[in-house]
Amino acid sequence: MVTIKDIAARLQVSASTVGRALADDPRISAAMKQKVLEVANEMGYVANRAARMMRGVSSNLVALVVPDIRNSFYSTIAHALAKCLGSAELQLTLSETDDDRLIELRHIRELTSVNVAGIIIVPSARPHPESVRLLKMAPCIQLLRKHAALGEQWFGIDDTQALYQATKHLVELGHQRIAYIGGTTDLPTGAARLQGFHNALAGSKAAVHAREELGAPSSTDFGRDAIRRLLALRTPPTAVVLGAVKNTQGVLDELLERGVRVPEQLSVVGFGDELGFRWWGPGLTAVSLPVSELATACGLWFIHQMKQKDASPAPYSSVSPPTLIVRGSTRRMEPASAGRAEARLRQPAG
Missing domain, CATH: 3.40.50.2300 (Response regulator)
Structure with a gap:
């Protein structure tokens, strides 16, 4: 497997310079970043995301936690979110809870343990207290349903x-x-x-x-x-x-x-x-x-918040109207x- 050290040896620069270039660090010039990317692609370098997460760096994974993927609402949401987040090089991962708060807790534990970039959740009726605590450790947006203990970021329907x-x-x-x-x-x-x-x-x-x-x-x-x-x-x-x-x-x-x-x-x-x-x-x-439109708006807002790098975003609610x-x-x-x-x-x- 090609490593950062291999790329550094080819370019005759330090491994830290290569690492910073791959992370788009502003301390590295645009010319050096371009050289590093060209050599990395040529050598077939694949980023070791597990190692980055062990160092506390957030992954590019965004979790969608829903009760039942068989419900077309949630499959439509998953499709729209995957397309929207993919445009920002974020990858959607899916968890299904069956509206069971203990299953929900298990998924949230796993997701927060790998430093997901954020969690978009359709919460169960009464989330476990530990779920509430863990969701405060990562950017969290509620979708369709809203539970007061999970924060004020919510996208829903009237x-x-x-x-x-x-x-x-x-x-x-x-x-x-x-x-x-x-x-x-x-x-x-x-x-x-x-x-x-x-x-x-x-x-x-x-x-x-x-x-x-x-x-x-x-x-x-x-x-x-x-x-x-x-x-x-x-x-x-x-x-x-x-x-x-x-x-x-x-x-x-x-x-x-x-x-x-x-x-x-x-x-x-x-x-x-x-x-x-x-x-x-x-x-x-x-x-x-308007489920697809709602999910896309949620994804765009999440991408915007990621770019702002605001650890505690202001409360935000978006309510979409139905049509008979x-x-x-x-x-x-x-x-x-x-x-x-x-x-x-x-x-x-x-």
Whole structure:
């Protein structure tokens, strides 16, 4: 393996001069840096990053810590961040926590032990106290979710407005029995989305009967079970609004299997404008979230902070707005049709 000493011997300069040139030290002239880079490339030199990290030098790795990479939100974020950070010669590494704070702690321990350049995290509901302590040792940005103990650098989406728009759409279509399926209020995103649901109902002039099914947002099974319970009610809802991508997928699968006609029997508003949602049935009305743009903005801000070399950056929050995309899965509910829709829903499929 070619070493710094080998390059120094070829150029007949000291090893410290070569090391500083490779580190872009301002004490070394531009001409010498160019010579060192040319010889290093010619000899096939590869930097020993492990040795640099042992000396306390930060790596070029930026960690993305997410609950579940199967959620398209997080895979989209990972893709956008990797492209953005790559433009600054930073490399993205991925850790998955399954929303378990002990798994989250294990990953954070490993990441901080190798002096990562920074950690971008979608935190669990209650991060372990040691996770909180360790995250203060490296630049940390929260994404989508925000926990007060993890600092004030956060990039997120207006979750309250997302569910407000979705629910208001159903209210304006005349629905008076509306159900919500979404994440628990243990998570800040779940609490904000439920608040948006309540806000839209509170602003309605008509009496609206609401029902809530709250559970694991990353579970398609929960979505399936929740819609089964709602359809089995004596007076089932005429519309359902969803507060998580995986829950939406589960609900759509269950409705398809049961032969429920959308929107004739049930109006549905999904969460997240997945590509497949556009093709589902009559096309799914859904809340579109600018996830890729959000991740890119987060990456650019991180790169800027790296260049500033500010150990304690000022608090910064960025909130991106959602957009309601109206397709064929929702329809106006005429007063006389409510009873007929309820009767059809209670009939067995087929």
